[in-house]
Amino acid sequence: MAQAVLHGRTVEADVVGEELLxxxxxxxLSRKRLLFDVYLAVVGAVPFAETMLRPADPGRRGGDNSVTWIEMIMLSVRIVVAHGLGRGERITDAQRERLLELLPSSGAPVWENYTAAHLLALLAVQEYAPGHQLVETGVAAVLACRNRDGGVPPMSNLDVFSTGPAGLALARAGADPALLHRMCDYLIARQMPDGGWSFGENMRHSDVDASSYAAACLAAVDPVRHRQALLRAGSYFRGIAGEDGGFPTYMAGDPSEAGMTAGAVSALAWNGSDHADLLDGAARWLLDAQRADGTFERSWSLSEANTVWRAMWALHSMPEATRTALKDRIADASEASRRFLAGAQNPDGGWGYRPGDPSDVASTCYSLLALTAMLVRPELDPVVRAGAAHLLSCRHPDGSFTARPDQVAPRPLLFDAPVFTDTWVLLALTACSGGEAR
Incomplete structure (x- = not known):
């Protein structure tokens, strides 16, 4: 894309199918394939093609929390491609009006803090209404969120999502209670009407990932003080749980994902008696979802160890009744994951995204968290000791750490959120030093 913009170069190979995806x-997969092909066509790297002109998938479902970005992205794609092919007549007045209705519907300046969707919608509106005020205000919103280096972040606001795991890490490390209460007050003030949380401020849509970390933070700091917020969160998780026992990312009825299911379990574990049915179903779904090698699908991370950690944290946080009923299966799952992590450890003591990849800080943290979540005693386990030593060796002279990017959106594109490096390191070092392991 950059070469096409800067030098007018075209792409001959199938870089989307054979490389990116x-x-x-x-x-x-099919939606991402279409989206990235259209990105390349917009900048002139590949020609527009009839195969890109698919009917827009409205994706609208009932309720105030319907995820509309898929609808907006697919509608924008259809409009951009139709005009790119010189077939603007294929777009109906109703579709044009719908996009003009969707674009200003978010409370965030950049639509739902999702810059890629925002830009694609602006490109579409510009095709049939180039002088529309939404184009001018939309471009100004993108320019306003530029970083100091001149670049534009893929997500214009991640404050809510960042606060959940950061608060959890600080709570486990024994941070000042006054600081923790301020962080929790921030989260409670941004709890959505459905009881969940969004990843950024001023958004319409909650998601299981942000909600899991926010609720886990509140429970870790003070479940009594935050009881009402946690009860509302419990209602949210109950409402989005799948019939198969797992949890999706955004919408009830979407496919369940291992990372989301594990996160939901970890968030509900503080009140296992009220959610015993949900936790039991989720535990069974996770156990069924584990692969023979001890891993799970990677979901929102490129690191195999991320979902392994979240799954092990979840399985070992179950109420006693579930842990007893599934004792042998949980033990077998833990052993499979432990074998995988032991075999994937690099000679330097760290872990990479996948076995054989160079060690990186984030994957090393996830791996250490997974092992300690299985109640492995750090002082007695050579794998954990070597991993902790490698992690400490990555510390810069000023005490900071740097990790390869691991946040993924739109999947599988990486973006860098440096605050998460500090969060994962603090969580891992706390667990390895005998602090709260889960």
């Missing part, structure tokens, strides 16, 4: 095993 190679090995991408997710239910959104």
């Amino acid at each position: 190679a090995g991408f095993d997710h239910f959104s």
Whole structure:
């Protein structure tokens, strides 16, 4: 894309299918394929093609929390492609009006803090209404969120999502209670009407990932003080749980995902008696979802160890009744994951995204968290000791750490959120030093 914009170069090879999405095993594959092909066509790297002109998938479902960005993205794609092919007459007045209705519907300046969707919608509106005020205000919103280096972030606001795991890490490390209460007050003030949380401020849509970390933070800091917020969160998780026992990312009825299911379990574990049925179903779903090698689908991370950690945290946080009923299965799952992590450890003591990849800080943290979540005693386990030593060796002279990017959106594209490096390191070092392991 950059070469096309800067130098007018075209792409002959199938870089989307053979490179970008190679090995991408997710239910959104066909939609991502179309989206990235259109990105390349917009900048002139590849020609527009009739195969790109698919009917827009409205994706609208009942309720105030319906995820509309898929609808907006697919509608924008259809409009951009139709005009790119010189077939603007294929777009109906109703579709044009719908996009003009969707674009200003978010409370965030950049639509739902999702810059890629926002930009694609602006490109579409510009095709049939170039002088529309939404184009001018929309471009101004993108320019306003530029970073100091001149670049534009893929997500214009991640404050809510960042606060959940950061608060959890600080709580486990024994931070000042006054600080923790301020962080929790921030989260409670941004709890959505459905009881969940969004990843950024001023958004319409909650998601299981942000909600899981926010609720886990509140429970870790003070479940009594935050009881009402946690009860509302419990209602949210109950409402979005799948019939198969798992949890999706955004909408009830979407395919369940291992990372989301594990996160929901970890968030509900504080009140296992009220959610015993949900937790039991989720535990069984996770156990069924584990692969023979001890891993799970990677979901929102490129690191195998991320979902292993979240699954092990979840399985070992179950109420006693579930842990007793599934004792042998949980033990077998833990052993499979432990074997995988032991075999994937690099000679330097760290872990990479996948076995054989160079060690990186985030994957090393996830791996250490997974092992300690299985109640492995750090002082007695050579794998954990070597991993902790490697992690400490990555510390910069000023005490900071740097990790390869691991946040993924739109999947499987990486973006860098440096605050998460500090969060994962603090969680891992706390667990390895004998602090709260889960």
